[in-house]
Structures are given as C-alpha cells and as structure tokens.
Amino acid sequence: MSGPGAVETTLRERRDSGGRVLVPYVTGGLGGDWTATVQAAAAAGADAIEIGIPFSDPVMDGPTIQEANDRALSTGATPSGILDRLRGLDVGVPLVVMTYYNIAFRAGLKRFAAALAGSGVSGCILPDLPLEEVGPWADAADATGVETILLAAPTTPDERLPLICERSRGFVYGVGLLGVTGVRDELASSACTIADRLKAVTDRPVLVGVGVGTPEQAVEVSDHADGVVVGSAIVQRMLDGAGPEGVGALVSEFREALDYAF
Amino acid sequence: MTLANPGPGGRFGEFGGRFVPETLVPACVELEEAFTQAWVDPVFQTELGTLLSEYAGRPSPVTECPTLSEELGLRLLLKREDLNHTGSHKINNVLGQGLLARRMGRKRLLAETGAGQHGVATATAAALLGMDCCVYMGEVDVRRQELNVFRMRLLGAEVRTATSGSRTLKDAINEAMRDWVATVESSYYCLGSVMGPHPYPLMVRTFQEVIGTEARQQCQDLLGGVPDVVCASVGGGSNAIGIFSGFADSDSELVGVEPAGGAAVGRGVPGVVHGSTSYLMQDEFGQVLEAESISAGLDYPGVGPEHSYLAATGRARYESVTDTEVVEAFQLLSRTEGIIPALEPAHALAWVSRERNALSGRSVLLNLSGRGDKDVGQMMEILA
Numbered sequence: 001m002s003g004p005g006a007v008e009t010t011l012r013e014r015r016d017s018g019g020r021v022l023v024p025y026v027t028g029g030l031g032g033d034w035t036a037t038v039q040a041a042a043a044a045g046a047d048a049i050e051i052g053i054p055f056s057d058p059v060m061d062g063p064t065i066q067e068a069n070d071r072a073l074s075t076g077a078t079p080s081g082i083l084d085r086l087r088g089l090d091v092g093v094p095l096v097v098m099t100y101y102n103i104a105f106r107a108g109l110k111r112f113a114a115a116l117a118g119s120g121v122s123g124c125i126l127p128d129l130p131l132e133e134v135g136p137w138a139d140a141a142d143a144t145g146v147e148t149i150l151l152a153a154p155t156t157p158d159e160r161l162p163l164i165c166e167r168s169r170g171f172v173y174g175v176g177l178l179g180v181t182g183v184r185d186e187l188a189s190s191a192c193t194i195a196d197r198l199k200a201v202t203d204r205p206v207l208v209g210v211g212v213g214t215p216e217q218a219v220e221v222s223d224h225a226d227g228v229v230v231g232s233a234i235v236q237r238m239l240d241g242a243g244p245e246g247v248g249a250l251v252s253e254f255r256e257a258l259d260y261a262f
Numbered sequence: 263m264t265l266a267n268p269g270p271g272g273r274f275g276e277f278g279g280r281f282v283p284e285t286l287v288p289a290c291v292e293l294e295e296a297f298t299q300a301w302v303d304p305v306f307q308t309e310l311g312t313l314l315s316e317y318a319g320r321p322s323p324v325t326e327c328p329t330l331s332e333e334l335g336l337r338l339l340l341k342r343e344d345l346n347h348t349g350s351h352k353i354n355n356v357l358g359q360g361l362l363a364r365r366m367g368r369k370r371l372l373a374e375t376g377a378g379q380h381g382v383a384t385a386t387a388a389a390l391l392g393m394d395c396c397v398y399m400g401e402v403d404v405r406r407q408e409l410n411v412f413r414m415r416l417l418g419a420e421v422r423t424a425t426s427g428s429r430t431l432k433d434a435i436n437e438a439m440r441d442w443v444a445t446v447e448s449s450y451y452c453l454g455s456v457m458g459p460h461p462y463p464l465m466v467r468t469f470q471e472v473i474g475t476e477a478r479q480q481c482q483d484l485l486g487g488v489p490d491v492v493c494a495s496v497g498g499g500s501n502a503i504g505i506f507s508g509f510a511d512s513d514s515e516l517v518g519v520e521p522a523g524g525a526a527v528g529r530g531v532p533g534v535v536h537g538s539t540s541y542l543m544q545d546e547f548g549q550v551l552e553a554e555s556i557s558a559g560l561d562y563p564g565v566g567p568e569h570s571y572l573a574a575t576g577r578a579r580y581e582s583v584t585d586t587e588v589v590e591a592f593q594l595l596s597r598t599e600g601i602i603p604a605l606e607p608a609h610a611l612a613w614v615s616r617e618r619n620a621l622s623g624r625s626v627l628l629n630l631s632g633r634g635d636k637d638v639g640q641m642m643e644i645l646a
C-alpha cells in the first residue's frame with residue numbers, strides 16, 4: 001500500500017500540532033441546502049466531514065439520524081444524487097461517507113468505490129461491515145485510494161483491537177458506548193476507556209463517536225482520544241431548521257472548546 | 263441431518279455471513295461457541311428433549327385430509343405444528359434458545375415478532391425459565407394481531423411498539439437489533455427465524471429440524487416412503503427449513519411459498535440486511551422495499567440465507583400466492599377438515615389448491631406451522 005491517504009494525513013497533522021480532531025456528521029440530501037451546511041462546517045473548523053448517505057434500515061442509528069434519513073429519503077435523496085452534489089464541492093477538508101453496506105453492495109463494490117473516489121470522497125465508514133466481512137470492500141476501496149475506517153466497540157476483546165487498527169485506514173473509530181447514535185446527558189465512561197485501549201495499540205488517529213453530543217463531552221473524551229466524531233447533535237440542528245449558519249455556529253462551539261482545552 | 267452445514271463464517275454458498283456492527287461481533291462469536299458446545303452436551307439434549315415432549319407436546323402428528331384430498335384430487339398430509347403448545351412451530355426454536363440463554367447466564371430475552379407467534383413463544387419460555395422478556399412488534403402488527411399482544415403481556419413480557427418504517431416485522435427487527443446493541447452484555451437476542459448473522463440461521467434450523475425428522479418417519483409409516491412434494495410457507499423460513507431438512511436427501515420436491523407482496527426469493531436480488539446476505543426486495547440503490555402481505559408473519563422483504571442458497575442451487579423452488587388466494591385457503595381448510603390454519607401456512611395451502619391440476623394424484627406434505635386463532639379477528643373484518 002502507498003502512504004496514508006488524505007484523511008489520515010490531515011488528521012495526523014492536527015494531532016501532531018497538539019490539537020484535537022473534530023469531525024462533524026452531516027446527513028446527505030437532508031434539505032436543499034445540505035451542501036452549504038457541509039461548507040459551513042468546514043469553514044467553522046472541521047478537520048474532515050462525514051457525509052451520511054441515508055439507508056432505509058439504519059440499525060446503528062438512534063431516533064435523530066433515523067428521522068434525518070427518513071426525511072432525506074422521502075424527498076428523493078439517492079446515493080448517486082448525493083455523490084453528484086459532492087463532486088466539485090471543494091470544501092478544503094477531506095470528506096468521509098458513512099452509510100450501510102447494502103448501499104455499496106447493491107451498487108457493486110468496485111463501482112461504489114470508484115464513485116466515491118470520482119466524487120472527491122476520501123474515506124468510507126460502513127458500520128455493519130465488521131473485520132471478518134470487510135475484505136472484498138476494503139480491497140476495492142484500497143484500489144481506488146478510498147480509506148476504509150473500521151470501528152472498535154466497548155465489547156471488542158483486547159486481542160481483536162490491533163487487527164482492527166491494522167486493517168483500518170484514515171483513523172480508527174472508537175464507539176463511545178454500548179448503543180446506537182444519539183445525544184446523551186453525560187459522556188459514558190466507556191468512551192474514555194475505548195480511547196485508551198485503542199491508543200495503547202495503534203499510532204493511527206483514534207476518534208471517538210456515538211454519544212459525544214456537547215463541546216464539554218468532546219473535551220472530556222479528547223483527553224483520551226485524538227478527537228471526536230459528532231453526529232446526532234449536528235443532525236438535530238439540521239432537523240430543527242438551523243440551516244448552514246446554525247450548524248456552522250455549533251461546529252464553531254466544538255472547535256473553540258477543543259482549541260481552548262488543548 | 264440432511265442439509266449441508268454452512269462453510270466458514272456461516273456461508274451457504276454466497277449467502278449468509280455475519281454483517282453486524284462491531285459491538286455485536288463478540289456476542290455472535292460467544293453464541294456460536296455456546297451453541298456448538300450445548301448441542302453435543304447430553305445434559306442440554308435431555309433438557310430440551312424433555313421440554314419438547316412434556317411441555318410443548320411433541321411429537322406433533324401428521325394428519326391425513328380425506329375430504330380435502332378428494333376435493334383437490336391429490337393426497338394431502340399436514341404436519342401439525344399448530345398443535346404445539348403456544349400454537350406454532352416457533353416454540354421448538356424458542357425452547358432451545360431459552361435453555362441456551364440460561365446456560366450463558368443471560369437474564370433477559372429479547373425478540374422481534376411479526377404475527378406475534380414468536381413473541382408469544384419467547385414470552386412463554388421466559389415465564390417458564392424465570393427470565394425477563396422484551397418483544398418488539400411493528401405498530402401495524404400490534405393492531406392486526408392484538409390477541410397475541412395480550413397473550414404476551416399476560417405471560418409477563420413487555421411489548422414495545424416499533425413505529426419506524428413500514429411498522430411491520432422488518433422494523434421490529436431493526437428495533438430489536440438497536441436494543442441488542444445497547445444491552446448485549448445482559449440480553450440474549452432470541453431471533454425467531456433462520457435469518458440474521460451467523461450462527462442464527464444454522465442454530466434456528468437445528469432447533470427446527472425436529473419437524474423434518476419426525477415427519478420423515480411419519481411419512482415412512484403412512485406412505486411407505488417420502489411424499490412427492492413437501493411444501494411450507496416462507497417468511498424468514500424457519501418452518502420451511504425445519505420440514506425441508508427431513509427430506510433434502512430424498513426425491514421429494516421442496517417448495518417454499520412466499521406472499522406475493524413479500525417474495526424475497528421471487529422478486530428480490532442479493533442484498534445485505536439484518537446480518538446476512540440473501541435475496542432481498544430492494545430498489546436500484548439498495549434501499550429495502552416495504553413488504554405488503556395480509557399475513558403479519560410473512561410480511562418481510564427478506565428471507566433466510568439458506569433459502570437463497572436452496573433456490574440458487576435448485577434444490578428447492580419458491581412460489582408466491584396472493585392475499586385473495588390465502589383468504590380462500592384459510593376458509594377451505596376450516597370447512598373441509600375442521601382445522602383453522604394460521605394465515606402463514608394458509609399460503610402453502612393456497613399454492614397446493616391453485617396447482618391442484620399439476621399436483622393431481624401426488625402426495626403432498628404441508629407444514630401446518632400454526633393455528634388460526636390469532637387471525638380470527640382479522641378474518642372477521644376481511645370476511646364481513
């Protein structure tokens with residue numbers, strides 16, 4: 001394999017400068033102005049941006065992202081439509097698609113990997129595709145330079161962590177709690193634990209997501225991790241109609257909190 | 263055992279696998295080990311065998327249907343899973359998984375249900391074994407199978423309504439999986455059919471093989487051999503796989519009957535949802551389509567992976583019937599034989615009835631997977 005891709009390079013730069021990585025999640029196809037929301041998030045200091053491609057049966061997602069999926073799908077969002085709009089959208093930070101495996105499987109793995117690359121997408125997260133099943137997809141993605149990010153969970157046994165870190169590209173996604181996506185009142189202690197366990201076995205950037213919903217929680221877990229993925233909190237703003245400006249303001253709050261603390 | 267075991271990773275040919283969030287992978291691995299050990303443990307076998315006979319009422323008989331056979335011009339035999347305790351074949355699987363859950367030290371059974379038969383069976387096992395029970399059921403099904411909702415609550419289970427998507431079985435499974443992701447350390451996911459991530463398709467099949475094993479012997483006694491045709495309805499496919507397993511190595515034709523509105527094999531293409539690769543009704547982008555069937559137990563856009571494999575290899579074939587044909591078959595069996603079937607096995611009978619000319623003079627074993635009490639309310643409205 002050649003050197004690290006755009007996601008890993010960018011995230012390492014942030015980490016190596018002593019800062020913490022911030023990756024907000026935006027549901028693709030949610031509202032007519034979602035690409036402006038992506039741009040606003042980048043302008044507000046995101047290091048990379050996750051673009052959710054809605055799937056009909058998102059089993060890792062809680063009510064907020066489910067509703068965003070449903071709304072986007074009911075207004076005609078499609079994977080190819082979303083990727084078309086990303087093409088040529090130069091936001092200055094790497095884009096990472098998050099969707100479920102059937103979307104890639106149905107398109108054809110090589111075709112989907114090529115479509116991501118062709119739209120300027122640098123990475124991909126498929127939360128229902130664990131290590132044992134990732135081979136065919138990861139090979140197709142590697143061949144196009146798309147970085148496949150794997151997840152590690154609080155239930156993952158110690159001996160499995162290095163294998164996940166090794167096969168992962170871009171960063172390693174530590175799942176912060178036992179459960180689906182969604183904002184919680186408090187950060188779960190498992191968020192810090194999974195970060196510590198991952199940091200102990202890998203030099204790749206370690207980000208924690210799922211259950212990181214406030215700037216305070218982001219700071220708390222970033223004492224252990226290289227940064228955070230923030231999903232439902234951002235998407236809730238989109239659902240509330242805050243628009244690109246409102247989402248940008250929220251991303252800024254996270255950015256400032258992290259920059260102040262680290 | 264006459265059906266082949268899956269290959270590494272739970273593959274039946276290109277189908278199957280273990281497509282679950284990382285959070286659940288260790289639980290699937292643990293379950294695979296626990297099941298493999300339990301199945302060869304004489305203590306487990308004795309416990310299960312005793313429950314099946316003394317609690318569930320096995321073996322279930324095979325019944326000849328003289329009147330209906332004459333009307334249809336063939337020889338119809340029914341495997342009477344409707345006579346089991348709780349009223350369907352679902353109890354076979356649930357007693358096995360319940361005992362396994364107890365061995366694994368789990369205190370809470372988690373389940374999805376469509377028609378409510380698997381939910382009732384799970385609630386029953388939980389009551390018997392002293393466990394908590396939580397059943398997810400789609401809002402549409404809660405309405406059309408309200409009798410079973412009441413039964414589950416009576417048995418001490420909590421019934422949670424799934425209000426997302428099509429509000430039927432598919433969405434109940436989504437909600438059950440979300441619960442499982444959050445409670446995996448304390449809950450046991452008691453899946454109701456031969457679907458989901460490895461080892462569920464293999465494990466649930468193994469627990470349902472008792473149907474086929476018994477039926478093979480019963481047919482030997484009654485027919486002096488195997489029936490020409492073995493047929494069963496297919497939702498996820500557990501009652502069908504159970505009866506097919508007894509005849510897979512014979513000359514019997516194996517026929518699975520899907521609802522026209524939920525024909526995963528008939529109308530689907532390979533896809534990945536709920537843990538495995540299988541035929542799936544989906545659009546060109548991979549979004550899962552909503553099934554639409556009169557039968558809550560078959561109202562599902564997917565199918566267990568082994569059925570996809572049996573279809574792809576040609577060992578079984580899959581046909582579909584319409585809701586209207588099912589309503590007729592429901593009445594037909596009630597009237598001619600005094601047996602009110604569940605709407606699910608009425609699908610298999612609807613196929614037999616429609617194909618009576620092609621089946622003329624042949625022996626047909628039909629898996630009567632459940633009784634119709636739960637459907638009487640719905641049928642009262644339909645036939646009013």
Ligand SMILES: Cc1ncc(COP(=O)(O)O)c(C=O)c1O
Binds near residue numbers: 350560
């Ligand atoms: C009586 C009966 N038969 C069949 C089914 C369908 O399930 P499977 O295809 O797993 O047998 C159900 C499901 O609810 C059922 O209640």
